[in-house]
Structure formats: structure tokens, C-alpha cells
Amino acid sequence: PALAEALVRLLERTDDSDSPLDRSPWDEFAEALAPTVALPERIGPYRIERELGSGGMGRVFLAVEETADFSRRLALKVIDRPLADGESIRRFRDELRILSLLEHPGIARFLHGGRSPEGIWHLALEYVDGVDLLTWAAEHELDRDARIRLFLAVLEPVRYAHERGVVHRDLKPRHLLI
Numbered sequence: 001p002a003l004a005e006a007l008v009r010l011l012e013r014t015d016d017s018d019s020p021l022d023r024s025p026w027d028e029f030a031e032a033l034a035p036t037v038a039l040p041e042r043i044g045p046y047r048i049e050r051e052l053g054s055g056g057m058g059r060v061f062l063a064v065e066e067t068a069d070f071s072r073r074l075a076l077k078v079i080d081r082p083l084a085d086g087e088s089i090r091r092f093r094d095e096l097r098i099l100s101l102l103e104h105p106g107i108a109r110f111l112h113g114g115r116s117p118e119g120i121w122h123l124a125l126e127y128v129d130g131v132d133l134l135t136w137a138a139e140h141e142l143d144r145d146a147r148i149r150l151f152l153a154v155l156e157p158v159r160y161a162h163e164r165g166v167v168h169r170d171l172k173p174r175h176l177l178i
Contacts, residue, residue, distance in 0.1 A: 043076065043120050047063060047064045048061045049073075059080055060078075061078070074127045078120050080120065108125040132178075133173040
């Protein structure tokens with residue numbers, strides 16, 4: 001009952017521009033988590049265009065895969081922290097293996113992964129040109145019912161992954177793009 005009451009209070013604040021549902025608890029740590037490694041020009045066959053985001057293990061870049069026969073834009077996640085240990089690399093390799101098994105329209109498609117010739121662990125994914133969930137909801141001025149319908153739509157790919165034994169462990173609104 002206490003959890004239900006707390007949820008009702010949060011849902012009643014959907015029109016509040018300072019709702020805890022509309023901000024990341026990590027924003028205040030952004031400066032401390034900022035990478036200290038310079039933006040590379042290339043990683044393997046991928047030309048880096050710009051940084052899309054960063055986290056505890058590495059960064060995600062908008063990149064272009066360039067070969068003699070084709071060129072395509074993609075999201076490239078890399079481990080680029082100087083203190084990446086064996087456990088971090090093991091978890092990253094697990095992520096490669098897991099993503100290679102998932103095929104769902106609500107999950108960015110796995111394209112390639114491994115270690116580049118420069119020794120950088122990377123994961124190439126379909127690039128989703130969108131905005132994060134909370135930004136989209138705010139820009140479209142969604143009311144409570146519309147936000148709940150959107151949330152239910154997000155649950156479909158999560159259900160798909162869970163049925164395959166995959167738990168995201170870092171699922172948050174800024175990782176959900178529309």
C-alpha cells in the first residue's frame with residue numbers, strides 16, 4: 001500500500017516541470033564522470049563523428065563504418081576507461097554475446113563487436129536517430145494516461161529480453177530513444 005501511494009503521488013506530478021520522473025539522478029555527477037580521453041578519429045573501420053553519451057565503462061559515439069563497398073552510420077560503444085579491468089572486459093564481452101542474440105524492433109540491432117586493431121573493445125549497434133523517452137514525452141506534452149501508454153510500449157522489448165534470460169541492469173529513460 002505504501003508503494004502504491006508513492007506511485008500515485010509521482011503520477012500526479014506529471015505536469016510538474018520539476019518532477020523526479022523527468023530528471024536523471026546522475027545529472028549532478030556528470031562533470032565527475034566526464035571522460036578524460038580525447039575523442040579518437042577512428043576505431044578500426046569506424047570513423048568517429050561525435051560523442052552520443054558516456055557511462056561508467058566507456059562512451060558511445062556516432063560513427064560511420066566505411067568499406068570499399070558501402071558506408072553506414074551506427075552507434076559505437078567502446079571501453080575507453082584507463083582502469084578497465086578484467087571484470088569490465090568480461091562484462092563487455094557478455095554484452096556483445098547477449099546483444100548478438102536479440103532480434104526485436106524495439107531493441108537496437110547488433111551489427112558487430114570485438115576488439116579493434118588498436119586494442120579497443122567496441123560494440124557496433126544500429127543507430128537510432130531519436131530523442132530520449134523523457135524529452136519526447138515533454139516535447140509532446142503527454143498527459144499521465146499517454147505517459148502510461150508509452151511506458152507500456154517500452155515494456156514490450158523488455159519482456160522480450162527477459163523471456164530470453166536477459167536483464168538490462170542499466171535501463172533508464174535516457175537509454176530509451178523514440
